[in-house]
Amino acid sequence: MRYAVLGTGVVGRTIAAKLASLGHEVAVGTRDPKATLARTEPDGMGNPPFSVWHGEHPGVRVEAFADAGAFGEAVVNTTAGLASLDALGAVGAQALDGKVLIDIANPLDFSRGMPPSLDPVNTDSLGERIQRAFPGARVVKTLNTMNTQVMVDPSRVPGAHNVFLSGDDEDAKKAVAALLVSFGWPRSSIVDLGDITSARGVEMMLPVWLRLMAALGHTDFNFHIQGA
Amino acid sequence: MRYAVLGTGVVGRTIAAKLASLGHEVAVGTRDPKATLARTEPDGMGNPPFSVWHGEHPGVRVEAFADAGAFGEAVVNTTAGLASLDALGAVGAQALDGKVLIDIANPLDFSRGMPPSLDPVNTDSLGERIQRAFPGARVVKTLNTMNTQVMVDPSRVPGAHNVFLSGDDEDAKKAVAALLVSFGWPRSSIVDLGDITSARGVEMMLPVWLRLMAALGHTDFNFHIQGA
Numbered sequence: 001m002r003y004a005v006l007g008t009g010v011v012g013r014t015i016a017a018k019l020a021s022l023g024h025e026v027a028v029g030t031r032d033p034k035a036t037l038a039r040t041e042p043d044g045m046g047n048p049p050f051s052v053w054h055g056e057h058p059g060v061r062v063e064a065f066a067d068a069g070a071f072g073e074a075v076v077n078t079t080a081g082l083a084s085l086d087a088l089g090a091v092g093a094q095a096l097d098g099k100v101l102i103d104i105a106n107p108l109d110f111s112r113g114m115p116p117s118l119d120p121v122n123t124d125s126l127g128e129r130i131q132r133a134f135p136g137a138r139v140v141k142t143l144n145t146m147n148t149q150v151m152v153d154p155s156r157v158p159g160a161h162n163v164f165l166s167g168d169d170e171d172a173k174k175a176v177a178a179l180l181v182s183f184g185w186p187r188s189s190i191v192d193l194g195d196i197t198s199a200r201g202v203e204m205m206l207p208v209w210l211r212l213m214a215a216l217g218h219t220d221f222n223f224h225i226q227g228a
Numbered sequence: 229m230r231y232a233v234l235g236t237g238v239v240g241r242t243i244a245a246k247l248a249s250l251g252h253e254v255a256v257g258t259r260d261p262k263a264t265l266a267r268t269e270p271d272g273m274g275n276p277p278f279s280v281w282h283g284e285h286p287g288v289r290v291e292a293f294a295d296a297g298a299f300g301e302a303v304v305n306t307t308a309g310l311a312s313l314d315a316l317g318a319v320g321a322q323a324l325d326g327k328v329l330i331d332i333a334n335p336l337d338f339s340r341g342m343p344p345s346l347d348p349v350n351t352d353s354l355g356e357r358i359q360r361a362f363p364g365a366r367v368v369k370t371l372n373t374m375n376t377q378v379m380v381d382p383s384r385v386p387g388a389h390n391v392f393l394s395g396d397d398e399d400a401k402k403a404v405a406a407l408l409v410s411f412g413w414p415r416s417s418i419v420d421l422g423d424i425t426s427a428r429g430v431e432m433m434l435p436v437w438l439r440l441m442a443a444l445g446h447t448d449f450n451f452h453i454q455g456a
Contacts, residue, residue, distance in 0.1 A: 112351065122349045122435075123340065161454040164436075193439045201436030207350075208392075208429030211421045212453060221455035225440060226389040227448050 004029050004072025006065060006087050008036050008050045009043065011104060011148045012078040016060050017053075018152035019076075022182055027061035029068030031090065037062060065090035074100040074175075075137075081107035081126050082119065085133055097136035100172045102179075103127050103199075104143045104151070106206050115210050118203060127166060127199025138172035140165060141199040142180070145209065147219035154184050154222075161222040162191050166198040191225060232257050232300025234293060234315050236264055236278045237271065239332060239376045240306035244288050245281075246380035247304075250410055255289035257296030259318065265290060293318035302328040302403075303365075309335035309354050310347065313361055325364035328400045330407075331355050331427075332371045332379070334434050343438050346431060355394055355427025366400035368393060369427040370408070373437065375447035382412050382450075389450035390419050394426040419453060 005016040006029040016026045030036040030050075039049045054062060061071065069075060069091030079087040084105045088096065107126040108116040120129060127141035142165050143151045150156050154163075163185055165173045177190050193201065205223065213219055233244040234257040247254045258264040258278075267277045282290060289299065297303060297319030307315040312333045316324065335354040336344040348357060355369035370393050371379045378384050382391075391413055393401045405418050421429060433451065441447055 117350045122345045157455040159454045161452075191440070191443065193436070193443055198436075198439045201439045204432040204435050207432050208421070208426075211426045211429045212419070212456070215419065215421055216453075216456055218455075221453055224389075224452040224454040225444075226387045226450050226452040227385040227446075228440070228444055 001025070002071055002073045003027070004068040004075045004091070005078060006068065006075065006091065007078035007080070007105075009078065009080070010045065010047055011151075013050070013053045013057075014148045014152055015076055015078055015104070017057055018183060020057060020060055025061075026059075027063045027068040027071040029063055029065040029087070029091065031065065031087075033062045033064055066092055066095065069095035072099070074102065076102045076104065077130070078104050081105040082109060084126060085129060088130060088134060093134050093136060096134045099137060100175050101130065101134070101137040101139045102143075102176055103130055103139055103141045106144050106203055108206065115207065118206065121204065122200065125197070125199040125203045127196050127203070131168065131196045138167070138169040139196055140167035140169070140172050140176045141196065141202060142166070142176055145202050145205050146222045150220065150222055152183050154189070156220050157222045159224070160186075160189060161224040162189050162228070164198075164202050165190060165192045166194065166196055166202060168195050191228065229253070230299055230301045231255070232296040232303045232319070233306060234296065234303065234319065235306035235308070235333075237306065237308070238273065238275055239379075241278075241281050242376045242380055243304055243306055243332070245285055246411060248285060248288055253289075253299075254287075255291045255296040255299040257291055257293040257315070257319065259293060259315075261290045261292055294320055294323065297323035300327070302330065304330045304332065305358070306332050309333040310337060312354060313357060316358060316362060321362050321364060324362045327365060328397075328403050329358065329362070329365040329367045330371075330404055331358055331367055331369045334372050334431055336434065343435065346434065349432065350428065353425070353427040353431045355424050355431070359396065359424045366395070366397040367424055368395035368397070368400050368404045369424065369430060370394070370404055373430050373433050374450045378448065378450055380411050382417070384448050385450045387452070388414075388417060389452040390417050390456070392426075392430050393418060393420045394422065394424055394430060396423050419456065
């Protein structure tokens with residue numbers, strides 16, 4: 001299958017590499033592919049420049065948002081949450097129409113210092129905003145409640161633990177569940193929380209996740225709903 | 229030990245009964261004890277009137293907030309989150325000074341319909357507000373991330389699962405951890421998230437908890453941090 005992965009940060013790279021390793025055709029979408037590939041400095045998070053990663057994954061296309069979106073039969077949003085609507089706008093509603101749109105982003109707002117707050121929050125969510133802005137897309141919120149490495153390799157965390165699905169389109173959720181199984185998630189670990197408004201709940205898990213990371217001193221942990 | 233349990237709802241009754249069963253002296257605090265005991269109708273949540281519960285727990289005192297607060301060597305806040313600051317104000321800062329104040333409440337705002345939203349949220353929390361309003365109290369946020377029955381009987385949920393602590397006073401957190409162990413929580417299940425600002429994280433777990441309750445159809449579940 002052909003996937004567009006929007007975003008060139010660690011989440012985008014990790015998801016793109018996993019999809020490629022499973023035999024999918026992948027186009028990473030970015031605002032300006034030439035600029036993305038020309039950077040030689042580590043990014044703001046201290047990660048190596050994208051070109052280094054791309055050198056290790058030469059089969060992955062690097063394209064402008066609109067071209068990547070047109071290429072993908074499904075789209076994965078891994079952009080920074082506060083930039084997601086702009087990035088998806090650059091893809092365009094027409095290119096998203098009818099496609100499964102997997103939203104992994106968290107609307108983290110660093111403008112008020114650390115720890116980040118969420119925007120939107122409480123009575124709205126990024127997942128809902130994306131669904132409202134692109135009503136023809138079949139948005140599924142998932143994977144946003146854990147570290148990137150755990151997303152594509154759940155066995156890094158010992159024992160049973162969960163991944164959540166939120167979305168209005170049942171067939172889209174089924175397709176995403178199948179993709180998660182191909183990532184290594186046991187089917188029993190996938191919890192369908194309901195419609196896209198349940199994205200509020202999973203996005204609001206980020207603050208405790210960040211405190212847990214600080215308390216535990218590592219990121220190889222995940223939420224498990226005991227008694228489910 | 230002498231405990232004041234503020235609030236006469238299901239959480240207050242359950243915590244008060246558990247404390248009494250462990251041999252503690254307990255005063256339940258309410259605005260108007262005579263009115264509380266005179267009610268003969270079920271409460272807004274469909275629970276039996278308080279007097280029925282009190283008939284089964286005659287050893288528990290029922291007192292005005294100020295009297296209960298003066299009686300308790302430690303105070304447990306189980307009032308509705310949006311009413312907590314008023315209830316604690318009725319207890320009074322002097323009666324809270326130096327005491328451990330266990331805050332179990334969630335700031336659920338039902339005024340905008342269902343599901344409830346949180347107020348405060350994101351950049352503040354009820355736990356922090358209480359600590360700021362009563363700087364002499366030693367506030368520990370805990371137990372707010374699960375159903376009431378699970379709070380006092382963690383074995384209702386099979387397997388390992390967690391209870392969180394947030395607070396600025398290390399000795400107060402140690403005292404609350406010891407109380408949780410007496411409730412049946414294994415010491416290894418208690419996760420210290422850090423200072424009182426981490427109450428934001430645990431209060432923001434409520435929205436996903438409510439969606440999980442709807443998805444699972446029961447309340448005998450709890451969060452477990454796998455890989456901790």
